[in-house]
Amino acid sequence: MWLLSYATRLTGDRYLAEDVVQETWLRAWRHADRLTNGKGSVRGWLLRIAQNVAIDIHRGRRARPTEVGFDGEALANTAVQSAPSDEVENRMVVGELLDHLSPVHRSAVVEVYFTDRTAASVLGVPVGTVKSRLHNALRTLRDQFPSPLPEAA
The missing domain is CATH 1.10.1740.10 (RNA polymerase sigma factor, region 2, helix turn helix motif)
Known part of the structure; x- marks a missing residue:
């Protein structure tokens, strides 16, 4: 010491x-x-x-040349802004993917992943039904498209 x-x-x-x-x-x-x-x-x-x-x-x-200071914590807390064109492209891709789902599966995915509301109360179905619809929707998307998709919550 x-x-x-x-x-x-x-x-x-x-x-x-x-x-x-x-x-x-x-x-x-x-x-x-x-x-x-x-x-x-x-x-x-x-x-x-x-x-x-x-x-x-x-x-x-x-x-040696002067070292540049690095504040890792400040950098980690800095939000990275994506380009507006990336957001448009993402919306188009997600929209196309959702078009391949049935209306009930699409509504379950939209309510759970894209809104801040409780899906079961908005859709008027039990929580288990929402979970089942999410599972089936994600399985359908995984079967049709080989890219990685999020797991059901």
Whole structure:
């Protein structure tokens, strides 16, 4: 823990400090034969290795172009907008697929997947009937078209 604290003070960045500590332990492990009882303390030796690693990282960053920051969480929360032409194409494809279903199956699919209403109450049928219609509709579409379709809910 003390080594991580020292590396954090050296780098000013907790994540970079973790990299420094990891590299410090690797270098110490590879060169354990250099440490003898008569040549200083283990703590001082590890601190010097950590300082050398931090210097190496700093010099390496100065020699290379500046890295671009990446905020993965912000990117993950950013909505991706599709082009209007993609939406038109999707509607056309879905419309053509729905044309291959019977009216009762089509209405079940539309109510469950495309509206925010409860399908059973809108269609006036029991929930089991809606599930059965969805199952049969998706099976029909899978049999006619080999592309992957969503599973029934």
